[in-house]
Amino acid sequence: MSPDGNREGRIPLPSVDQALAMVLGRVVARSPRAHVLADALGLVLARDALADLDMPPFDKALVDGYAARSSDLEAGDRRLVLGELLPAGATPSRGLGDREAAVIMTGAPLPLGADVVVMHERTHRSGDFVVIDEPSIKPGQNILRRGREARAGDVVVERGRELTPARLGVLASFGCPRVMATPRPEVVVVPTGDELVEPDSAPGPGQIRNSGSTMLTALAVQAGARARALEIAPDRPEALRAALERGLDADLLIVTGGVSAGQRDLVPASLEALGVECVFHKVRIKPGKPIWFGVARPRGDRPGTLVFGLPGNPVGSLVGFLVFARPALWLLAGRPGNAFARSSARLEGPFSHRGDRPTYFPAVLTTTSTPPVARPLEWAGSADLRRAAEADGFLAFEAGDRDYAAGEIVPFLPMG
Numbered sequence: 008m009s010p011d012g013n014r015e016g017r018i019p020l021p022s023v024d025q026a027l028a029m030v031l032g033r034v035v036a037r038s039p040r041a042h043v044l045a046d047a048l049g050l051v052l053a054r055d056a057l058a059d060l061d062m063p064p065f066d067k068a069l070v071d072g073y074a075a076r077s078s079d080l081e082a083g084d085r086r087l088v089l090g091e092l093l094p095a096g097a098t099p100s101r102g103l104g105d106r107e108a109a110v111i112m113t114g115a116p117l118p119l120g121a122d123v124v125v126m127h128e129r130t131h132r133s134g135d136f137v138v139i140d141e142p143s144i145k146p147g148q149n150i151l152r153r154g155r156e157a158r159a160g161d162v163v164v165e166r167g168r169e170l171t172p173a174r175l176g177v178l179a180s181f182g183c184p185r186v187m188a189t190p191r192p193e194v195v196v197v198p199t200g201d202e203l204v205e206p207d208s209a210p211g212p213g214q215i216r217n218s219g220s221t222m223l224t225a226l227a228v229q230a231g232a233r234a235r236a237l238e239i240a241p242d243r244p245e246a247l248r249a250a251l252e253r254g255l256d257a258d259l260l261i262v263t264g265g266v267s268a269g270q271r272d273l274v275p276a277s278l279e280a281l282g283v284e285c286v287f288h289k290v291r292i293k294p295g296k297p298i299w300f301g302v303a304r305p306r307g308d309r310p311g312t313l314v315f316g317l318p319g320n321p322v323g324s325l326v327g328f329l330v331f332a333r334p335a336l337w338l339l340a341g342r343p344g345n346a347f348a349r350s351s352a353r354l355e356g357p358f359s360h361r362g363d364r365p366t367y368f369p370a371v372l373t374t375t376s377t378p379p380v381a382r383p384l385e386w387a388g389s390a391d392l393r394r395a396a397e398a399d400g401f402l403a404f405e406a407g408d409r410d411y412a413a414g415e416i417v418p419f420l421p422m423g
């Protein structure tokens with residue numbers, strides 16, 4: 008078998024771009040359904056949301072002060088008769104009288120005839136009058152006209168938009184307490200390996216703690232999914248198959264470990280025995296070459312679960328997730344899948360890359376410029392999660408031995 012060949016050694020391994028295209032080509036976004044606004048943060052809106060009323064619904068005061076008629080103030084006399092009191096929530100009982108000013112609060116509707124609001128601080132009282140001290144009064148000042156924000160029937164949030172806190176506020180104010188949005192993808196993580204113990208245990212001889220489940224469920228949540236991990240599956244065919252079968256309820260299943268070519272690497276065969284179609288096994292990438300991707304059979308009207316077999320090595324699974332599973336989750340959630348496709352960074356210093364595979368190398372960003380400047384970390388390779396955890400992302404060096412100069416621009420895969 009060639010070092011970069013598949014099991015037969017004849018067909019070259021797919022590149023990252025080819026493999027990602029194969030993944031994205033198999034993703035079907037989840038079907039939209041109704042959500043109350045409290046459950047919709049971060050979801051993608053599936054239908055345009057329309058205003059059910061003009062906003063504001065009336066000409067409204069933007070400051071506390073006096074609603075007046077600007078023409079009354081054109082001549083020298085700055086005194087106006089005190090009129091009606093209009094707190095927010097009140098409706099004027101009548102229009103403004105001659106040379107009259109209504110006492111108005113922020114948010115209250117203007118009385119008919121008023122075309123300015125003068126700030127309280129720019130006036131003073133004199134008996135039954137208010138004296139306008141502000142020298143130049145401009146018609147329309149301190150007033151938000153009816154419909155200035157939106158008219159009834161206007162699209163206030165377009166379909167395809169992510170529901171941010173501010174957009175949820177817009178939906179609340181325009182009479183959309185429930186919206187059609189693409190639901191969060193459901194992710195299940197199945198950790199495999201006889202050597203693994205859970206984080207609350209002290210590892211015995213030869214054992215290590217399962218960090219993968221914690222990290223990968225958190226990555227999935229960060230990518231907008233709902234995620235849970237199943238218990239550690241052993242390297243035994245029947246038990247492994249039972250665990251994997253439970254994971255096939257999800258929209259996306261991540262299996263860690265057991266995907267290389269070792270005698271105990273039972274994951275690919277177990278998945279295939281469960282009817283999961285292998286799309287690729289191994290990619291030209293470092294870390295994380297032994298990466299498996301497949302698609303389970305559709306269930307009823309639900310598309311088949313997308314299944315990723317990621318390497319057990321923590322940084323291999325981190326990079327595998329960021330490169331392949333995260334864009335798949337974005338597409339499942341109704342977003343574009345290639346959000347970081349064109350990110351890049353400028354090398355802070357020279358860097359020598361050696362290796363026959365494209366390499367994702369952890370780096371910190373040291374500026375906020377465009378592109379940012381990146382400094383590769385001292386890193387011990389794919390088992391060194393501790394150093395990689397300090398990175399802002401990964402510099403993607405191309406395959407082949409090459410000395411990069413300071414200032415060269417290199418593709419960059421952001422962590423978050």
Ligand code: AMP
Nearest residue numbers: 198200216217218219264265318319320
């Ligand atoms: P594997 O991909 O199963 O050959 O595992 C590669 C390396 O990653 C081995 O050193 C495993 O012990 C380690 N490993 C596998 N699964 C996990 C996990 N869930 N958390 C941390 N390390 C793991």
Ligand code: MG
Nearest residue numbers: 200264265319
């Ligand atoms: Mg293993």
